[in-house]
Structure formats: C-alpha cells, structure tokens
Amino acid sequence: MSKDSTGEPSSGLGRRSFLAGSAAVASTGLAGCAGTLADRAREVNVAGSSTVFPITEVVASEFSKERDDVTVSISQTGTGGGFSNFFCPGMTDINNASRGIADVEREQCGENGIDPIEFTVATDALTVVVSPDLEEVDCLTVEELRELWREGGADRWSDVREEWPDEEIEFFGADTTSGTFDYFAETILEEDDTHRTDYHATERDRTIVQGIQGNRYAMGYFGFAYYDENPEQVKGLEIDDGDGCVGPSLETAREGEYTPLSRPLYIYAARESLERPEVRDFVRFYLERSSTDLINEVGYVPVSEEVRDENLEKFEEVVEEVVDE
Structure with missing residues (x-):
C-alpha cells in the first residue's frame, strides 16, 4: 500500500492553476510549524481535507484581491490529519473537512482549549x-x-x-x-x-x-x-x-x-482564532461566497441562501461574543 506525504506543498490543480501565482495565497506544508496561533500576525492558516481544498483555495485567491495584507496558507492533510495534528493542537485557524468532526477530535480540541465552530460550505x-x-x-x-x-x-x-x-x-x-x-x-x-x-x-x-x-x-x-x-x-x-x-x-x-x-462539506473555525480580525474577515468572506457560482466553478454545489444566512448569523453571534470577552 502506497501513501503520499500530506505535508508537502500543493501545486496548481488543472483549471485552477491560475491560483498558483497569487502572492497572498500560500499552499504550504505545516509539518514544521512550531508556533501557536497567537504568534502569527496577518496570517490565516488552514489544513485538512483535500476535497475541500479547491474551494478554500479559490476563496482565498479572491480574498487576496481585496486583502493583500493577509496571507492565507493552505495545506492538504486529510480531514482527520488536520484535526488531530494541526487544528486541535492550536496550530491552524481553520480545518477543511469532508465529514463532521468526530467526538474524539472534539474532545482533543477541548483539552487544548480549542472550540471548533462548524460551517457547511458546499455539497459534493x-x-x-x-x-x-x-x-x-x-x-x-x-x-x-x-x-x-x-x-x-x-x-x-x-x-x-x-x-x-x-x-x-x-x-x-x-x-x-x-x-x-x-x-x-x-x-x-x-x-x-x-x-x-x-x-x-x-x-x-x-x-x-x-x-x-x-x-x-x-x-x-x-x-x-x-x-x-x-x-x-x-x-x-x-x-x-x-x-x-x-x-x-x-x-x-x-x-x-x-x-x-x-455529502455536505465543511470548514471548522477555531473560536479562539476569531479574536483576530484577519481570521474574522476571511471566514466572513468565505461564508458570504459559499452560495455563489464561485463554488460551482471548482466543481461543487453551493449552499442555499438560507444555509448561507444561517451560517453568517451563527458566525456573527460568535464574533460578538469573542470581541466582548
């Protein structure tokens, strides 16, 4: 049985190859990441599902056109690898997921003071x-x-x-x-x-x-x-x-x-990361576009406007809580 390394940088994907030239979007490995979320400024770090990766990549590319002061780094580690090795230990802000978070993963996150907030972003x-x-x-x-x-x-x-x-x-x-x-x-x-x-x-x-x-x-x-x-x-x-x-x-x-x-596809944002303006701005941007043709362009079904609005309402409630803390 052969296995590909999940910590290597990703390259352009077919018709999405134009994304590779975006200076503010970095598809990168996280294996050497030794810092914590608090150590990073003007950076949003994402790991997780290779299935959700194309969506996050194209959203990040669009985001960078408006916010060239923020770098969005994305790595394909698998949903479970992203949760256990990066997101729950507090090394990334967002985990791409092609399934819901498992109880054991939620428990691991809790032990590390990470509260994952779930958002449905597409159907596959x-x-x-x-x-x-x-x-x-x-x-x-x-x-x-x-x-x-x-x-x-x-x-x-x-x-x-x-x-x-x-x-x-x-x-x-x-x-x-x-x-x-x-x-x-x-x-x-x-x-x-x-x-x-x-x-x-x-x-x-x-x-x-x-x-x-x-x-x-x-x-x-x-x-x-x-x-x-x-x-x-x-x-x-x-x-x-x-x-x-x-x-x-x-x-x-x-x-x-x-x-x-x-099946539904998700992103999970760390509640703690939403204290940082650049993470809030990226997640809000992502959710606002989850019901648009941008999702169709990379081969997935966008969420309905109703789901988008429910996501945004939940997001804004969490933001209000973390900003007031």
Missing part, C-alpha cells in the same frame, strides 16, 4: 472512477460497490459480474486520515465490514487519476471536482441505490438524486 458528489477504456463497466449497485471495497471482497471484475473482464483490479482510494475515506466506508460498507487495505492510499487525488490512466482495470474514488477536471482521463460510474443508475453531477447532487454518495 463523491465519485467512483475507472478508465474510459473499461467499456464493460458503466454502473455499480451499492452492494457491488461494497463487494469491491470491503476487506476480503472482489479482486477481479469477473468476481462482481461474470460477464465483466476476468482481470485483476488495481484499487486507488483515500488515505485513512481522510474524511473521504471515513464517509465512503460509513456509507458503503456494512457494520461488520472493514475497508480493504490492499489499495493505493493517498491524499493526492491527482495520484488516483494518474493511477487509473495507467491501468485499464483500475478503479478509485474521490471528490467530484477532481473528476470534473479530468473527464477525458477517467470515467465516473453511475450508482444504483435501488432506483436505477444515476451519474455523479452537480445537478444530481443538488437534487438529492445521487445517493448515497452526495
């Missing part, structure tokens, strides 16, 4: 992908998907349907520190199952694209944005949850038709 259509050359496979039932990804499950396509190729499958998926891993396992696998371990585990979704490009019989899964960026390189499979095959798209996710792999 988690996408199962194969090579376009695998013409025989276009749709999987949820039960077939379970059989493919459970420990001790199918190893060859013909194990799933006898008419499919009698070829060994090479599996690519999210690392165990990833919220995508957690969501996929909880949604697809049954209670007594475990996610298979004989797969290429990575926090770099581009690695999954490259792996599938190199093997006609490979398969993997990741957030919709990475499929949307690579429609010629990989094929997104339709999923049958009992009502027929439905493909991943912004529309099917928005309409609730792409089940069970549609």
Whole structure:
C-alpha cells in the first residue's frame, strides 16, 4: 500500500492553476510549524481535507484581491490529519473537512482549549472512477460497490459480474486520515465490514487519476471536482441505490438524486482564532461566497441562501461574543 506525504506543498490543480501565482495565497506544508496561533500576525492558516481544498483555495485567491495584507496558507492533510495534528493542537485557524468532526477530535480540541465552530460550505458528489477504456463497466449497485471495497471482497471484475473482464483490479482510494475515506466506508460498507487495505492510499487525488490512466482495470474514488477536471482521463460510474443508475453531477447532487454518495462539506473555525480580525474577515468572506457560482466553478454545489444566512448569523453571534470577552 502506497501513501503520499500530506505535508508537502500543493501545486496548481488543472483549471485552477491560475491560483498558483497569487502572492497572498500560500499552499504550504505545516509539518514544521512550531508556533501557536497567537504568534502569527496577518496570517490565516488552514489544513485538512483535500476535497475541500479547491474551494478554500479559490476563496482565498479572491480574498487576496481585496486583502493583500493577509496571507492565507493552505495545506492538504486529510480531514482527520488536520484535526488531530494541526487544528486541535492550536496550530491552524481553520480545518477543511469532508465529514463532521468526530467526538474524539472534539474532545482533543477541548483539552487544548480549542472550540471548533462548524460551517457547511458546499455539497459534493463523491465519485467512483475507472478508465474510459473499461467499456464493460458503466454502473455499480451499492452492494457491488461494497463487494469491491470491503476487506476480503472482489479482486477481479469477473468476481462482481461474470460477464465483466476476468482481470485483476488495481484499487486507488483515500488515505485513512481522510474524511473521504471515513464517509465512503460509513456509507458503503456494512457494520461488520472493514475497508480493504490492499489499495493505493493517498491524499493526492491527482495520484488516483494518474493511477487509473495507467491501468485499464483500475478503479478509485474521490471528490467530484477532481473528476470534473479530468473527464477525458477517467470515467465516473453511475450508482444504483435501488432506483436505477444515476451519474455523479452537480445537478444530481443538488437534487438529492445521487445517493448515497452526495455529502455536505465543511470548514471548522477555531473560536479562539476569531479574536483576530484577519481570521474574522476571511471566514466572513468565505461564508458570504459559499452560495455563489464561485463554488460551482471548482466543481461543487453551493449552499442555499438560507444555509448561507444561517451560517453568517451563527458566525456573527460568535464574533460578538469573542470581541466582548
């Protein structure tokens, strides 16, 4: 099983490569960060989910056009890695998350005096992908998907349907520190199952694209944005949850038709960090734009105006409390 380092700097992502030139937005590793939040001025530090990363990156780029006095540094560490290694220890201000915070993570944050404030910022259509050359496979039932990804499950396509190729499958998926891993396992696998371990585990979704490009019989899964960026390189499979095959798209996710792999995406802001004006300004800017086409542009479904307003109301209540303290 191969694993990508999650502390390395990130590079440009397809059509978002223009972001790389933004002087005030730094996609950077946090492994060497030794300071605490109080030590930093005019900087907002973000870690966490690689799925939410494109949203935060494009928002940060837009923010930098208005606030070139603030640097927003973003690292892809996985949801769980971001919480346990950076956010809860007080080393970052915001954690990108492709699942809700776990009880053990909330407890760790509390032990360190960190109060995480949750905001929903988009909806994703988690996408199962194969090579376009695998013409025989276009749709999987949820039960077939379970059989493919459970420990001790199918190893060859013909194990799933006898008419499919009698070829060994090479599996690519999210690392165990990833919220995508957690969501996929909880949604697809049954209670007594475990996610298979004989797969290429990575926090770099581009690695999954490259792996599938190199093997006609490979398969993997990741957030919709990475499929949307690579429609010629990989094929997104339709999923049958009992009502027929439905493909991943912004529309099917928005309409609730792409089940069970549609999911909310979050950012968590440290209440303590909101004492700093630059963090408050960035989070407010982020929430205000979470209902706009900016989210569509990177391959996700924006939240409704109602959710946006609820987020902003909660945010302003917290800000009022921390400013008065």
